Amino acid sequence: MTPQKCRVLYVDDEPAYGRLFSRGMEDDDRFSIITATSGEEALRILQDCPVQIVLTDLLMPRMDGLHLLEEIKRCWPAIFVLMLTGVDSADKAVKAMKAGAYDYILKPLDIAMVRLQLGKILQHRQLLQDTLPPAGDDYRFENMVGKDPIMFKLFEKIQQVAQSEATVLICGESGTGKELIAEAIHARSRRCDKPFVRVNCAALTESLISSALFGHEKGAFTGAATQKTGFFEYASKGTIFLDEIGDIPVQTQVALLRVLEMGSFQRVGGTETINVDVRVICATNQDMSAAVKEKTFREDLYYRINVVSLAAPALRERKSDIPLLAHFFLELYQRKSAKTISGFSGPALTRLCNYHWPGNVRQLANSIERAVIFCQGRQILPEHLPDELHNESEHDFSLTLHDSSLASVEESLIRTVLEEKHWHLSHAAEALGIARGTLYSKMERYHIQKDS
Known part of the structure; x- marks a missing residue:
C-alpha cells in the first residue's frame, strides 16, 4: 500500500516563488505541494x-505571515508552521517563534534545508503514528500531547529508554507531566x-514509608495486626514509579539501594528475603545533586537511580504547544460539562500564549477547566480566563535575543560548531543537521574561514 503523502501549503504573495518551490520539490514523493498567494x-x-x-512568507500585504500564523494556531493548532524570512526581518521572525512557529527558514530558499526541516517533521509524525487516532492530527505520544521540537526529542528518548531495563530519573518542575513520561516508558x-x-x-x-514500599509482618509495630504486602511486591515483573524520590528519608534509602543492587528486601519486622523483578522509575522536582552535597540524599543511591536521566x-520552554494543549483540554472539559464551545477568541489565545x-501544564489544564465553567457562549473569551493571566506583562520569557539578529545568531552557531568539530565540514554539517553543501554556502555567506 502506497503511504499517504504529507500535504504542504506554500504561501507567498509572489507567485513565481510558489512555482519555484513546487518545481524544487517535484522529485520528493513524500510531499504533495499546494500553493497560495495570500493569507x-x-x-x-x-x-x-x-x-x-x-510554509508562509513573513512579509505579505494585507494579511502577513504573523497574522496567518495566529489564525492557524487558533483554528488548526496541530498544523506545523514554518516561517520564511529574510535577514532584514529578524524582529518579526522572533515574534513568529514566540507565537508558535515550528521554525524559521531564511530566504532565498535553500531547497536542501527545506527538505531537511520537512523531513524532521515527518520523523515526528512517524514516531507518533502508533498512538495517533486515524485523523493523525492529535499529536499524542501515549498520554502526552506535543509537537514542539523539544517534545519530539523527548519522545525519541522515551522510545529508546523503554527498550532497556535501566533505572530512570525524571527531573522537572511541578506540573510538567513527569508521571506521564513514566507511564509512557512502561507502556512502550x-x-x-x-x-x-x-x-x-x-x-x-x-x-510509614518503609512499610508502604516493602510491606510488614504481623506485629512488626503497634497497629500491625496482619501481614501487609508492599508496593514492590505488587509491582513484581512490572514497573514501580517513585514520585518525589528526594523526600524519602535516609533510613529508607538504604533499603531502596539494596533493592536496586540485589533485587531483594525484607518486610519490616521480617527475616525472610523476598526477591523481586521490578523496573524502577523515579521522579523529582528537586536539585538532587545539591541534596547529595547537603547529605540529605545518599550519593550511592543517587548514582544508582540516575542511570538514565x-x-x-x-x-514556557515549549510555548508552541500551548494552542495544541489548550484545544486538547477544551475538548476534554467541554465534554465533561456537556457544553459546546467552538474554540478560543484571538485575544484569549494570545493571553494563553503570552503567559509564563x-x-x-497542570496550571494550563486548570485554567481551561475554569474557562469552560464560566463560558456561556460559543468561544472562550479573555474574561473567562483566571485573573493572573490578565496581569501578566507582555514580556515573553521564552526567548531573549537582545539586539542580535537571526543571521548573527546563525553565524555564531556555525562558527561554534566548526570549532568544536575541528573544522571537519562533514562532522559539523551532521551536528548542525544540514547538508554539507548547505554548510559550505552558509560559510561563504557569512565569510567564515578557518583562520578567522
Whole structure:
C-alpha cells in the first residue's frame, strides 16, 4: 500500500516563488505541494483541505505571515508552521517563534534545508503514528500531547529508554507531566502487560514509608495486626514509579539501594528475603545533586537511580504547544460539562500564549477547566480566563535575543560548531543537521574561514 503523502501549503504573495518551490520539490514523493498567494487564500484552502505543514512568507500585504500564523494556531493548532524570512526581518521572525512557529527558514530558499526541516517533521509524525487516532492530527505520544521540537526529542528518548531495563530519573518542575513520561516508558516496554505501580513518596510519613514500599509482618509495630504486602511486591515483573524520590528519608534509602543492587528486601519486622523483578522509575522536582552535597540524599543511591536521566520541559520552554494543549483540554472539559464551545477568541489565545505558566501544564489544564465553567457562549473569551493571566506583562520569557539578529545568531552557531568539530565540514554539517553543501554556502555567506 502506497503511504499517504504529507500535504504542504506554500504561501507567498509572489507567485513565481510558489512555482519555484513546487518545481524544487517535484522529485520528493513524500510531499504533495499546494500553493497560495495570500493569507486569505491560504485560510480558504485550510477550510476545505486537510494540510499538515504550512510554509508562509513573513512579509505579505494585507494579511502577513504573523497574522496567518495566529489564525492557524487558533483554528488548526496541530498544523506545523514554518516561517520564511529574510535577514532584514529578524524582529518579526522572533515574534513568529514566540507565537508558535515550528521554525524559521531564511530566504532565498535553500531547497536542501527545506527538505531537511520537512523531513524532521515527518520523523515526528512517524514516531507518533502508533498512538495517533486515524485523523493523525492529535499529536499524542501515549498520554502526552506535543509537537514542539523539544517534545519530539523527548519522545525519541522515551522510545529508546523503554527498550532497556535501566533505572530512570525524571527531573522537572511541578506540573510538567513527569508521571506521564513514566507511564509512557512502561507502556512502550516489554513489561507493558504487567503492573505499573505509582507511589507518591512525599505523601507518606517517615514512619510509614518503609512499610508502604516493602510491606510488614504481623506485629512488626503497634497497629500491625496482619501481614501487609508492599508496593514492590505488587509491582513484581512490572514497573514501580517513585514520585518525589528526594523526600524519602535516609533510613529508607538504604533499603531502596539494596533493592536496586540485589533485587531483594525484607518486610519490616521480617527475616525472610523476598526477591523481586521490578523496573524502577523515579521522579523529582528537586536539585538532587545539591541534596547529595547537603547529605540529605545518599550519593550511592543517587548514582544508582540516575542511570538514565530525562528532563520534563517546562511549558514556557515549549510555548508552541500551548494552542495544541489548550484545544486538547477544551475538548476534554467541554465534554465533561456537556457544553459546546467552538474554540478560543484571538485575544484569549494570545493571553494563553503570552503567559509564563509557573505551574506548567497542570496550571494550563486548570485554567481551561475554569474557562469552560464560566463560558456561556460559543468561544472562550479573555474574561473567562483566571485573573493572573490578565496581569501578566507582555514580556515573553521564552526567548531573549537582545539586539542580535537571526543571521548573527546563525553565524555564531556555525562558527561554534566548526570549532568544536575541528573544522571537519562533514562532522559539523551532521551536528548542525544540514547538508554539507548547505554548510559550505552558509560559510561563504557569512565569510567564515578557518583562520578567522
